[in-house]
Amino acid sequence: MLVKLQPFLMSPLIMTTLLLSLGLGTTITFASSHWLFAWMGLEINTLAILPLMAQHHHPRAVEATTKYFLTQATAAAMILFASTTNAWLTGQWNIFQLTHPLPLTLLTMALALKIGLAPLHTWLPEVLQGLNLTTGLILSTWQKLAPFALLLQTQPMNSTTLILLGLVSTLVGGWGGLNQTQLRKVLAYSSIAHLGWMILVLQFTPSLTLLTLITYFLMTFSTFVVFKLNNVTTMNALSTSWTKSPTMTALTPLILLSLGGLPPWQDLYQNDSSFKN
């Protein structure tokens, strides 16, 4: 007897619980001013996406899930360690008053690992390559929000660390994306490069960082959705997409150009104003 493959292997109740928890984790981190709750939100976030990543039980997806779990657990443990060290040294748990350089640097590195900034980026292309496009979309947009909120909230940071992280990320992101044939890897490297820009601007104008983050989300969302609609994951498959959906293929370069920071759209303006600042 032929077994019909179910597109949804997960029970709808579990799916709902997980998706709601995914939202809840980010919300807890957003709402907290206490390190313990910020950490808890990040952990809930990580835990909730794991079954979504591995839902098709493909070995490659499970491998990506394992890699993601190990990286995020390490980063979360580092965040917890940094915040307890901070509490020990300064006697308070407030997010906005991270003053001692040791926990500050530890926290910056941990958050860099969490959002995939170079030189702590190597997990990101591998994980993204193992996922389907929808989960990859969640991973490269929603999952970045909570760590980024923490980065924005711990404002006066070690500028050398930030500049180094930002520079290495933009370079690695740019170079790594060259000569790739897999679209998801290109997207991962694009994410690394964009986050590098954001980290560079962070200490000068945080509002600009936030604006860049939002426009990056818009652009990467559209790119993922275009790939999803065309059902492509490689450059080769993408090259025949004009037969499927000619209009969308004609419009896609607009997104790609703005991802690259070229006219006609928003990102050019931001990179430009990053430099001016």
Add this chain to the structure above:
Amino acid sequence: MSYTMALLLMGMVGGLVGVASNPSPYFGALGLVLVSGTGCGVLAGYHGGFLSLVLFLIYLGGMLVVFAYSAALAAEPFPEGWLSWTVAMTASSYLVGLSICWWGFFGHTDLRLGEGQVMGGWGDSSQLRGETGGVGHMYSSGGGGVVTCAGGLLLTLFVVLELTRGLARGTIRSV
């Protein structure tokens, strides 16, 4: 007290090296038991006796589960202990690195182990210690935190069940 603390701290670092040097899961779990036991001892040494006992009970339960699962899932005919060549090499390189760091950072300072008091008193005129008062606080004004923690643990249970259920599709286990 200083000697006991030194012994406990060395046991803890030794246990961490034992876990991090990547032996078979049997021995890794044993290293974890060593780390958690000595870690609780260190906590007790810093005047946190109640907290240390609670933590030890939790660790004991967790370690039991971890040990049982790692023994059941990764049973090997020839497990690699710490005397196996690769594991011994990793462990000794960790130990050498740790000693270098130790001498570099603390070689010239006089560490007074076990003399600090992390767990302070609970105000000036209180009979309660800091940790016991903290437990009281956890169930009154910290109720939201307890509920969030419990919710997170419940979510973890669902996540583990969802990731491991299904006999036919074992990517992790070798069927």
